[in-house]
Amino acid sequence: MLSNITRALCIASALGLMAGAATAQDPVKIGLILPMTGPFTSTGKQITAAVHLYMQQHGDTVAGRKVEVILRDDAGNPESTKRLAQDLIVNSQASLLAGFGLTPLALVAAPLATQAKVPEIIMAAGTSIITERSPFIVRTSFTVPQSAKVMAEWAAKNNIKTAVTMVTDYAPGHDAESSFTEPYKAAGGQVLAALRVPLQNPDFAPFLQRAADAKPDALFVFVPSGPGAIVMKQYVERGMDKAGIKMIGTGDLTDDDILPGYGDVAVGIITAHFYATAHPSAANQAYVEAFKKGNPGMRPNFMSVGGYDGMHLIYEALKKTGGKTDGTALVDAMKGMRWESPRGPIQIDPETRDIIQNIYIRKVERVNGELQNVEFATFEAVKDPVKAAEKK
Ligand code: PHB
Numbered sequence: 001m002l003s004n005i006t007r008a009l010c011i012a013s014a015l016g017l018m019a020g021a022a023t024a025q026d027p028v029k030i031g032l033i034l035p036m037t038g039p040f041t042s043t044g045k046q047i048t049a050a051v052h053l054y055m056q057q058h059g060d061t062v063a064g065r066k067v068e069v070i071l072r073d074d075a076g077n078p079e080s081t082k083r084l085a086q087d088l089i090v091n092s093q094a095s096l097l098a099g100f101g102l103t104p105l106a107l108v109a110a111p112l113a114t115q116a117k118v119p120e121i122i123m124a125a126g127t128s129i130i131t132e133r134s135p136f137i138v139r140t141s142f143t144v145p146q147s148a149k150v151m152a153e154w155a156a157k158n159n160i161k162t163a164v165t166m167v168t169d170y171a172p173g174h175d176a177e178s179s180f181t182e183p184y185k186a187a188g189g190q191v192l193a194a195l196r197v198p199l200q201n202p203d204f205a206p207f208l209q210r211a212a213d214a215k216p217d218a219l220f221v222f223v224p225s226g227p228g229a230i231v232m233k234q235y236v237e238r239g240m241d242k243a244g245i246k247m248i249g250t251g252d253l254t255d256d257d258i259l260p261g262y263g264d265v266a267v268g269i270i271t272a273h274f275y276a277t278a279h280p281s282a283a284n285q286a287y288v289e290a291f292k293k294g295n296p297g298m299r300p301n302f303m304s305v306g307g308y309d310g311m312h313l314i315y316e317a318l319k320k321t322g323g324k325t326d327g328t329a330l331v332d333a334m335k336g337m338r339w340e341s342p343r344g345p346i347q348i349d350p351e352t353r354d355i356i357q358n359i360y361i362r363k364v365e366r367v368n369g370e371l372q373n374v375e376f377a378t379f380e381a382v383k384d385p386v387k388a389a390e391k392k
Pocket of ligand 1: 252
C-alpha cells in the first residue's frame with residue numbers, strides 16, 4: 001500500500017507529466033465538474049444546459065480544434081471533486097477544468113490546477129478568496145460580496161434602519177455577513193443579530209424565530225442557490241411577512257429557477273444580484289428564448305450565465321492562442337477580456353482574474369402571471385469589494 005505522501009507525490013508528478021501531453025490533433029477537452037445529483041442539482045442542470053446552448057450556437061470547433069466537454073457529477077462532495085479533477089487531468093488529459101458548484105468544491109481543485117498548470121474556470125462558486133488560491137483560476141460567476149455590499153448600501157439609503165442577518169454557515173455566507181454588515185453599519189444601519197444556519201439539511205425555523213423576536217426593519221438573507229424555497233416556507237409559517245419584517249438579500253434567495261414556486265408571499269422581496277431572467281436587454285431576451293426552447297419547463301437563472309460566459313471565455317481564449325492549450329497562455333488570454341453577457345457588460349479583471357459586472361437592485365413582481373426579479377437600479381462595473389479593500 002502506498003502511503004498518503006507517496007500517493008500524493010505520484011499524483012503530483014503524474015499531473016505535471018500528463019498535463020500538456022495532448023497533441024494539436026486531439027480535441028480540446030474541458031472537464032466539467034458539477035453537482036448533477038443531491039441538493040445542488042439545480043446548479044448543475046442550469047450550467048450544463050447553458051454550456052450545451054453555447055456550443056449549439058457557436059459550434060464544437062474553435063481555432064481549428066474540436067472541443068469536447070466531459071461532464072462529471074461530484075454531487076456537491078469535495079472528495080469527489082478532487083478525485084474527478086485528478087482523473088480528468090491525468091487520465092482524460094483535460095486541458096481545462098470548469099464548473100464548481102460550491103466554494104469547497106472550487107477550493108479543493110485549486111492545488112491541482114496549479115500543479116498541472118490547467119485553467120480552472122469557476123462558473124458558480126462565489127467566495128471572494130477562491131481566485132487567490134491559484135493563478136490558474138478565472139471566474140465567470142460572481143462574488144457574494146459584490147451583491148451583499150450593494151444590498152447594504154441600498155438598504156441604508158432606503159429607510160431600513162435595523163437589520164438581522166441570516167446566512168448559511170460556510171465561506172460564502174461569512175463573506176455575505178461581513179460584506180453586508182460593514183458598509184451597512186458605516187452608513188448608519190444597526191445589525192441587531194447575526195445568525196448562521198448549517199449548510200447541510202438546514203432548518204431555518206429557529207433562526208427565523210430569533211430574527212422575528214428581534215423585530216428588525218429587515219431580515220438580510222444569504223443562502224446558496226437551492227434552499228431559498230425552504231426559507232420562504234418557514235418565513236411564512238412564522239408569520240414574518242405579516243409582522244412587517246421586510247426580506248432582503250443577495251439574489252441567491254430569489255433564484256429564478258425556483259422563484260416561480262414561492263407564491264405571492266415572495267412579491268416585494270428586494271435583492272441585489274448580477275443576473276435576472278427578466279434583465280431587459282436584447283442579448284438577454286435572445287438568451288432566455290433560446291434557453292427555454294432547448295430546455296422546456298426551465299428558465300435560466302444566474303448560475304446558467306456563469307456557465308454560458310465561462311464557455312465564451314474558453315472559446316475566445318482558444319481563438320487568441322490559436323488553439324494552443326498551454327495553461328499559462330490561456331489564462332493570459334483571458335485576463336482583461338470584456339464582452340456583452342446576457343447579464344450586461346462584463347470583464348475579467350486582469351489583476352485578480354475575477355469578474356467585474358453590474359449589480360442590479362431588483363424587486364420580485366408578477367409579470368404576465370410569472371414571478372420575476374424586476375431590476376430597478378444599477379450599480380455599474382462592480383469589482384469584488386473584498387479584494388478591492390485589501391489592495392488599499
Ligand atoms: C458557493 O458555495 O460559493 C455558492 C453557491 C451557490 C450560491 C452562492 C455561493 O448561490
